[in-house]
Amino acid sequence: MREWITGRNPVYEVLRAQRRQVYRLRLAQGAEIKGRLAEILRLAQAQGVPVETTPRAQVDSLGENPQGVALQVADYPYSDVSAILDHARARGEPPLILGLDLIQNPQNLGSLLRTAEAVGVHGVILPLARSVGVTPAVVHASAGASEHLYIARANLAQTLERLKAAGLWVVGLDLNPGALPPQALPLDAPLALVVGSEGEGMRPLVRRQCDYLLRLPMRGRVDSLNAAVAGSIALYLCLLARQNRATTSS
Numbered sequence: 001m002r003e004w005i006t007g008r009n010p011v012y013e014v015l016r017a018q019r020r021q022v023y024r025l026r027l028a029q030g031a032e033i034k035g036r037l038a039e040i041l042r043l044a045q046a047q048g049v050p051v052e053t054t055p056r057a058q059v060d061s062l063g064e065n066p067q068g069v070a071l072q073v074a075d076y077p078y079s080d081v082s083a084i085l086d087h088a089r090a091r092g093e094p095p096l097i098l099g100l101d102l103i104q105n106p107q108n109l110g111s112l113l114r115t116a117e118a119v120g121v122h123g124v125i126l127p128l129a130r131s132v133g134v135t136p137a138v139v140h141a142s143a144g145a146s147e148h149l150y151i152a153r154a155n156l157a158q159t160l161e162r163l164k165a166a167g168l169w170v171v172g173l174d175l176n177p178g179a180l181p182p183q184a185l186p187l188d189a190p191l192a193l194v195v196g197s198e199g200e201g202m203r204p205l206v207r208r209q210c211d212y213l214l215r216l217p218m219r220g221r222v223d224s225l226n227a228a229v230a231g232s233i234a235l236y237l238c239l240l241a242r243q244n245r246a247t248t249s250s
Contacts, residue, residue, distance in 0.1 A: 001074070001075050002023060002072055002073065002074060003072070003073060003074075003075065003135075003136050004062040004063050004070045004071065004072055004073075004136060005063070005070065005071045005073055005136050005139055005140070006059075006062055006063030006064060006065065006066035006067075006069070006070045006071075006136065006140060007063070007064070007065055007066060007067055007069070007140050007143075007144075008036045008037060008040065008067045008068075008069055009036065009143045009144050010139050010140050010142075010143060010144040010147075011025075011040055011069050011070070011071045011144070012036055012039060012040050012043070012144060013143070013144025013145065013147045013148065014071055014073060014139070014144060014147050015040060015043040015044060015047065015049075015071070016043065016147075017144075017147035017148050018047070019077050019147060020073045020074050020075075020076070020077060020147070021073065021074040022044075022047065022049050022071060022072070022073050022074075023049075023050075023072040023073065023074075024049060024050045024051070024052060024071075024072045025040070025041075025044045025049050025050070025051045025052070025069070025070075025071050025072075026051075026052050026053075026054050026058070026059050026062070026069065026070045026071075026072075027041075027051065027052070027053050027054070027059070027068060027069055028053075028054070028055070028056035028058075028059040028060075028066075028068035028069070029053055029054065029055055029056060030056065031056075031068035031069070037068065037069060040069060049071075056068065063136055063137075063140065064136075064137060064140050065140070076133070076134035076139075076146070076151070078134075078151055078152055078153055079123065079150040079151060079152050080152050080154075081123075081125070081152050081154060081159055081162065081163070083123075083150055083152075084097060084122055084123025084125075084150045084152060085122075085123075085166060087122050087123060087150055088122040088123075091122070093120075093122070094188070094189060094190040094191070094242075095122050095123075095163075095166075095168055095190045095191070095192075096119075096120065096121050096122055096190075096191055096193070096238055096242075097121065097122060097123050097124070097125060097163065097168065097191070097192040097193070098112070098116050098121050098123075098124045098125070098192075098193055098195070098231070098235065099124075099125045099156055099159070099160060099170075099192050099193065099194040099195070099206075100112060100124065100125070100126055100127075100131065100194075100195055100231075101127060101131075101156055101194060101195065101196045101197065101201075101202050101203060101206050102127065102130050102131055102196060102197035102200055102203065103126075103131055103132060103195070103197055103227060104130070104131060104132050104197065105132065106132050106135060106137040106138045106141055107137075107141045107228070108198075108226070108227055108228040109132050109134075109138050109141070109142075109228075110137070110138045110139070110140065110141020110142035110143075110146070111141060111142070111228035111229075111232065112124075112195065112227075112228050112231050112232065113134075113138070113141075113142040113145050113146045113149060113151075114141075114142040114143055114145040115228075115231070115232040115235050115236070116145070116149060116235060117142075117145035117146075117148050117149050118145070119235045119236060119238065119239040120239065121149070121235065122150065123149065123150035123151065123152065124149055124150070124151045124152070125151075125152050125153075125154055125156055125159050125192075126151060126152070126153045126154075126156075127153070127154075127155070127156045128153055128154065128155060133153065134146050134151060156194075156206055157203075157205040157206050157208075157209055160192060160194070160206065160209035160210075161209055163192045164209065164211070166190075167190055168189075168190040168191055168192050169186055169189050169190065169191050169192070169211045169212065170191075170192045170194060170209055170210045170211050170212075171185060171187070171191060171192070171193050171194065171210065171211065171212045171213070171214050172193075172194040172195075172196070172202050172206070172207060172210035172212070172213050172214065173193070173194065173195050173196065173213075173214050173215075173216070173230055173231065173234055174196075174201065174202070174207075174213040174214065174215060175201070175215065175224060176213060176215065177215070178213070179212075179213035179214055179215035180212055180213065180214060180215065181214075181215065181217060182214060182216070182217075182234075182237045182241075185212050185214055187237055187238045187241035187242075188238075188241040188242045188244070188245040191238060193214075193231075193234055193235065193238060194206060194209075194210060195227055195230065195231035195234070196227070197227060198224075198226065198227050214234060216230060216233055216234065
């Protein structure tokens, strides 16, 4: 199937990543060809992508906040778990994998993917059902970061079991008072971090695969965080733990 990616940053990252088949680029009439838009046009021309100039209303109808540009592409190219582990191995790093259980809001998924790419996550696992996939809205919300990630769709509980057999620890974000604080956990180890949905959290089968449960410290009156915010904080805690380990070992 074909779909439209809109917005200057998402379109730019799709072209830069070169992981999807690209069919055509649409520019809104009157758009100034400068800055990021000029970079988009340069990449499209270098890759032989047909460029069309159409009335702005036609571009605006293709997706959220298109900023005068839209790119028609093939579906998102999902990866698999083996490729994620191979990616970590090729980088010579202990694997850091993000598992997302029942994240259904495209904005939340996009935000988590953007953070995952920023901290150097080697791959993301999405469930096969009851979870949003990498749709154009998710690409837009991630500012195109999704295009640079290895993302697999699989049975999450079974995949976590497989990752544990490959030597990874599984840490699930949880609000339970018995969950451990970040400093008590091996966040610099080969790790799969699991984030559940706001409403349900992790499903029981997924929770049972966790070696540890992580609770973020809270000092305010609000007793919980949005899944995207909590997951992003936890990812940065993993990054800091790894950086500290690298500094200490050197």
